[in-house]
Amino acid sequence: MTRPKTHRFDTLSLHAGAKPDPATGARATPIHQSASFVFPDADHAAALFNMERAGHVYSRISNPTCAVLEERVAALEGGVGAIATASGQAALHLAIATIMGAGAHIVASRALYGGSHNLLDYTLPRFGIETTFVDPRDIDAWRAAIRPETRLLFGETLGNPGLDVLDVPRVAELAHEHGLPLLVDSTFTTPWLMRPFDHGADLVFHSATKYLSGHGVVIGGVLVDAGTFDWDGPAARGKFPTLTEPYRGFHDMVFAEESTTAAFLLRARREGIRDFGACMAPATAWQILQGIETLPVRMQRHVENARRILAYLATQPLVAAVRYPERPDHPDHALAQRLLPRGCGAVFSFDLAATREQGRRFIESLRIFSHLANVGDAKSLVIHPASTTHFRVSAQDLARAGITEGTIRLSIGLEDPDDLIEDLSRALHAAGKA
Amino acid sequence: MRAQVGGGEVYCYTGTRPIDPSRPSVVFVHGAANDHSVFALQSRYFAHHGRNVLAVDLPGHGRSAGAPLDSVEAIADWIPQLLDATGIREAALAGHSLGALVALEAASRFPSRISRIALLGPAVPMTVSEALLDAARADDHVAFELIAGWSHSAGKQLGGNPVPGMWMMGTALRLMERSRPGALHVDLRACNDYANGIAAAAAVRCPGLLIVGARDLMAPPKAVQGLVDALAEKRVVTLPDCGHAMMAEQPDAVLDALAAFL
Numbered sequence: 001m002t003r004p005k006t007h008r009f010d011t012l013s014l015h016a017g018a019k020p021d022p023a024t025g026a027r028a029t030p031i032h033q034s035a036s037f038v039f040p041d042a043d044h045a046a047a048l049f050n051m052e053r054a055g056h057v058y059s060r061i062s063n064p065t066c067a068v069l070e071e072r073v074a075a076l077e078g079g080v081g082a083i084a085t086a087s088g089q090a091a092l093h094l095a096i097a098t099i100m101g102a103g104a105h106i107v108a109s110r111a112l113y114g115g116s117h118n119l120l121d122y123t124l125p126r127f128g129i130e131t132t133f134v135d136p137r138d139i140d141a142w143r144a145a146i147r148p149e150t151r152l153l154f155g156e157t158l159g160n161p162g163l164d165v166l167d168v169p170r171v172a173e174l175a176h177e178h179g180l181p182l183l184v185d186s187t188f189t190t191p192w193l194m195r196p197f198d199h200g201a202d203l204v205f206h207s208a209t210k211y212l213s214g215h216g217v218v219i220g221g222v223l224v225d226a227g228t229f230d231w232d233g234p235a236a237r238g239k240f241p242t243l244t245e246p247y248r249g250f251h252d253m254v255f256a257e258e259s260t261t262a263a264f265l266l267r268a269r270r271e272g273i274r275d276f277g278a279c280m281a282p283a284t285a286w287q288i289l290q291g292i293e294t295l296p297v298r299m300q301r302h303v304e305n306a307r308r309i310l311a312y313l314a315t316q317p318l319v320a321a322v323r324y325p326e327r328p329d330h331p332d333h334a335l336a337q338r339l340l341p342r343g344c345g346a347v348f349s350f351d352l353a354a355t356r357e358q359g360r361r362f363i364e365s366l367r368i369f370s371h372l373a374n375v376g377d378a379k380s381l382v383i384h385p386a387s388t389t390h391f392r393v394s395a396q397d398l399a400r401a402g403i404t405e406g407t408i409r410l411s412i413g414l415e416d417p418d419d420l421i422e423d424l425s426r427a428l429h430a431a432g433k434a
Numbered sequence: 435m436r437a438q439v440g441g442g443e444v445y446c447y448t449g450t451r452p453i454d455p456s457r458p459s460v461v462f463v464h465g466a467a468n469d470h471s472v473f474a475l476q477s478r479y480f481a482h483h484g485r486n487v488l489a490v491d492l493p494g495h496g497r498s499a500g501a502p503l504d505s506v507e508a509i510a511d512w513i514p515q516l517l518d519a520t521g522i523r524e525a526a527l528a529g530h531s532l533g534a535l536v537a538l539e540a541a542s543r544f545p546s547r548i549s550r551i552a553l554l555g556p557a558v559p560m561t562v563s564e565a566l567l568d569a570a571r572a573d574d575h576v577a578f579e580l581i582a583g584w585s586h587s588a589g590k591q592l593g594g595n596p597v598p599g600m601w602m603m604g605t606a607l608r609l610m611e612r613s614r615p616g617a618l619h620v621d622l623r624a625c626n627d628y629a630n631g632i633a634a635a636a637a638v639r640c641p642g643l644l645i646v647g648a649r650d651l652m653a654p655p656k657a658v659q660g661l662v663d664a665l666a667e668k669r670v671v672t673l674p675d676c677g678h679a680m681m682a683e684q685p686d687a688v689l690d691a692l693a694a695f696l
Contacts, residue, residue, distance in 0.1 A: 002565040004579035006603075007592060016601070017593035052479035054596035054685050062598035070599035080608050081600035227608035252450050258478075260471040260496065261608045262600065269599070 017071025088207025102128025111159025210376025449481020
């Protein structure tokens with residue numbers, strides 16, 4: 001049987017969307033640091049504005065450097081296209097704003113990044129969009145929370161910070177039974193560890209600030225469309241008028257008719273990026289592209305290092321619990337083996353059997369780990385979620401998310417793991433004496 | 435717009451413009467397991483430049499009802515019914531791949547209804563490999579993967595989509611995945627079995643444009659020469675470094691060729 005010949009992940013991570021610059025021969029993708037682009041003539045300009053020709057007009061809408069990043073992430077995720085945004089938060093907002101408005105409802109995993117929780121729980125209700133949070137492991141809770149006005153199901157591949165593994169196939173199946181799309185935040189896993197589209201998700205976004213760029217130097221997001229969801233299909237009919245009815249803001253265009261597979265991205269670019277304006281800067285896109293070139297080798301090393309650190313921490317008397325789905329005692333162990341065979345990333349949390357003062361001493365005694373609010377850097381990072389990233393989350397929701405006063409979150413970098421273990425050992429010793 | 439054609443409901447993309455019988459018209463006919471959206475840019479251009487546009491979803495494809503028609507001749511015979519149903523007396527036909535064969539055959543059969551033909555990625559014969567036919571017959575996903583690979587030139591398989599942010603390999607695959615079970619096999623069989631290409635070309639009396647991808651593996655340039663020789667009034671535009679998926683790979687070049695001809 002003849003087999004298709006397609007490029008593999010590592011090759012796509014280096015080449016997808018890019019080619020040597022035809023003007024200069026530059027091998028690296030140029031940074032097209034230009035706000036706008038010259039029209040060859042008036043007719044061409046009109047055709048660009050009216051989507052009769054392809055090309056760039058103004059860098060808020062699209063930019064050649066950003067377009068390379070968008071294509072590359074779409075290729076790695078197995079989607080039809082993507083939009084680069086100013087941040088991961090902007091990507092989440094763009095996804096929501098593209099398919100719903102006031103009166104709509106979202107069902108979301110309770111185990112979310114604090115920033116996503118803020119947007120859904122505190123900010124979007126002001127614009128008429130309500131969210132019900134559910135235990136991501138409880139499929140019946142997902143089902144029970146769906147209302148007639150629900151327009152989206154949303155979760156993270158690995159919940160923050162307990163690493164709850166989202167059962168993407170089951171939640172996607174449930175979503176589709178109700179004519180709804182599933183949006184997945186894939187920041188912690190990247191497409192190297194899991195491609196949610198392969199398991200039924202419809203939309204994926206990343207905080208590209210994390211592993212995609214990989215070096216903690218930029219803020220950016222990417223929103224990817226699988227192109228699989230039938231916005232005008234029998235199950236979804238009438239739920240998504242922004243995609244299936246004429247849009248006065250673009251000559252009565254009906255996006256689902258204009259593009260069979262990319263209606264969502266069309267509206268997101270022609271309305272969301274155009275009007276909300278949370279676009280990515282081309283220099284940022286370039287930095288993220290540099291990171292993605294080494295994504296496969298970095299993720300492999302991140303995971304290997306994380307496994308070494310986990311094995312060490314599990315033996316320490318001051319450590320009460322370690323949460324990582326590869327461990328047999330993690331509630332999602334079996335699911336992780338199925339969905340994340342390459343590993344469960346390098347961000348995880350553990351609980352110190354210690355007082356608040358001992359926790360403070362532990363963090364302040366670390367010399368290699370940096371105490372800051374980020375993850376997915378090449379350098380190892382540490383934070384105390386209860387007092388920082390999840391500061392605005394209620395005590396009840398903290399407990400539901402598996403966060404205690406003694407919870408410490410680590411993001412394991414690419415240093416020599418023996419040096420990291422020595423650093424942790426020193427800090428644990430100091431905490432024990434506090 | 436939707437129209438009743440031969441007892442079945444048919445969807446046509448019109449560029450969100452009403453049909454005005456007093457204006458010239460262009461009908462776009464897609465290829466195997468595709469739909470109107472493969473002509474998104476080109477059809478929208480003509481709809482906003484003084485033409486009626488019918489970018490059709492063939493029966494059994496996209497938003498159109500019914501079963502796929504099982505031969506090039508059957509689809510060609512369906513074209514005048516489409517024109518009747520939409521109030522258009524005469525139209526230019528632009529077809530890609532299977533659609534190119536349909537345009538050719540329809541022009542030979544209905545000279546009073548077809549004013550011009552633009553054949554994008556044509557080949558006579560349009561031979562389909564047994565491996566691909568077998569995979570399509572079995573509704574094996576490999577068939578879509580093979581076509582996606584063979585339809586794009588080597589350079590474009592790594593991207594560089596002129597449409598910002600779009601991954602054309604993914605788009606091509608996803609569009610075919612949406613086709614109904616069996617549709618791809620019916621379409622490919624129609625291409626493979628079509629034997630009247632040279633005779634039809636010799637019978638065509640209207641002007642013809644052939645747009646050829648220099649790196650087209652699905653419809654190789656060498657398989658176009660017979661058509662070129664047989665057509666009485668023709669123009670050939672060869673797109674360098676372009677594969678079969680020419681509307682995606684080089685949308686502006688395709689549009690320029692069409693605009694200069696139509």
